[in-house]
Amino acid sequence: MELSMMLDYAGDPRRAADQAAALESAGLDAVWVAEAWGFDSPTIMGYLAARTERLKIGSAILNVYSRTPGLIAQTAAGLDALSGGRALLGLGASGPQVVEGWHGMPYDRPLGRTRETVELCRCIWRRETIDHHGITDMPLPPERGTGLGKPLKILTRPVRPAIPVYIASLGPANVRMTAEIADGWLPTLFIPEKAAAVWGGPLAEGTAKRPPELGPLQTVAGGLLAIGPDAAAVRDLARPQIALYVGGMGAVGKNFYNDLAVAYGYEEEARRIQELYLAGRKRDAAAAVPDEFCELMTLCGPEGYVRERVEAFREAGVTMLNVTPVGPDPAKLIETVKSWL
Numbered sequence: 001m002e003l004s005m006m007l008d009y010a011g012d013p014r015r016a017a018d019q020a021a022a023l024e025s026a027g028l029d030a031v032w033v034a035e036a037w038g039f040d041s042p043t044i045m046g047y048l049a050a051r052t053e054r055l056k057i058g059s060a061i062l063n064v065y066s067r068t069p070g071l072i073a074q075t076a077a078g079l080d081a082l083s084g085g086r087a088l089l090g091l092g093a094s095g096p097q098v099v100e101g102w103h104g105m106p107y108d109r110p111l112g113r114t115r116e117t118v119e120l121c122r123c124i125w126r127r128e129t130i131d132h133h134g135i136t137d138m139p140l141p142p143e144r145g146t147g148l149g150k151p152l153k154i155l156t157r158p159v160r161p162a163i164p165v166y167i168a169s170l171g172p173a174n175v176r177m178t179a180e181i182a183d184g185w186l187p188t189l190f191i192p193e194k195a196a197a198v199w200g201g202p203l204a205e206g207t208a209k210r211p212p213e214l215g216p217l218q219t220v221a222g223g224l225l226a227i228g229p230d231a232a233a234v235r236d237l238a239r240p241q242i243a244l245y246v247g248g249m250g251a252v253g254k255n256f257y258n259d260l261a262v263a264y265g266y267e268e269e270a271r272r273i274q275e276l277y278l279a280g281r282k283r284d285a286a287a288a289v290p291d292e293f294c295e296l297m298t299l300c301g302p303e304g305y306v307r308e309r310v311e312a313f314r315e316a317g318v319t320m321l322n323v324t325p326v327g328p329d330p331a332k333l334i335e336t337v338k339s340w341l
Helices: 013-024 041-051 069-083 096-101 110-125 172-181 192-208 231-248 256-263 267-278 282-287 291-296 303-315 330-338
Strands: 002-006 030-033 056-059 087-092 165-167 218-221 224-227 299-301 320-325
Touching (some): 002 330, 013 041, 030 041, 030 087, 041 056, 069 087, 069 110, 087 110, 110 165, 110 172, 172 192, 192 291, 192 303, 224 231, 224 303, 231 256, 231 267, 231 291, 231 299, 256 267, 303 330, 320 330
Parallel strands (some): 002 030, 056 087, 218 320
């Protein structure tokens, strides 16, 4: 099992990137850079490539609407070249609030767009000449443009002909596709004890169609990390994030994370969290998050307990434990957990 962390995308990006670079020597294997509607992730990932020597650097996530498949492939290839083959391409459909509200693009055919983007990226990295017509036309048909477009292949030579592609997915159809075509899976709000009941079927169905050359599906999941006699209290720091996702990431009936909370068995609590959050009562929404939810998606408590949580994630199929260290000595936390993996 590898060890990674998610970069704080809401604060000072240089400070966050410098912290991640400092944790490289403590044993951190990878860092994931979110984007949402804040700073773009490729710029920060390029900075991380210059500041590190060994860390894998991943996007979590680039949405498949705001950039063309060609640009996504170029971005990943550029990062892979700058980092000496350490890039991880995390992709996803995001959601209609971001795609339509921030990028001004219609949120249509999310699974088809994701599948097509993955296929095109892999063709581009192999330096194939692209003549593809689907959701994206490469080149654009003459009747839709100047008529000057022609099939092209990437000008430069990628460091690797196959950059690992991870897909962020939650719904059954998307998870099924992820298990079929992706190198890795980026689930959100992952509870290891409940994962098989929610995703076991779609994962098995997708794996049955998976090309052997892809190897086993890699899974990235984890949560807040704190070790010590009083560390259980740190779980409460997860409440605002859970409330944000379950309550605020989408409208009523159009929130994938709320659907996930319901699938976990928190139906009434999920309804209440969303009701409070959309009414602007964010603090009350955080307080309404069940204690069990906070506990099971984090790794906070005495050392023996945290070791048990690490094993729970491992047994649930997690191959890269993604943690957010909380405490005065993040490097010590990373060193400690790395020694268990």
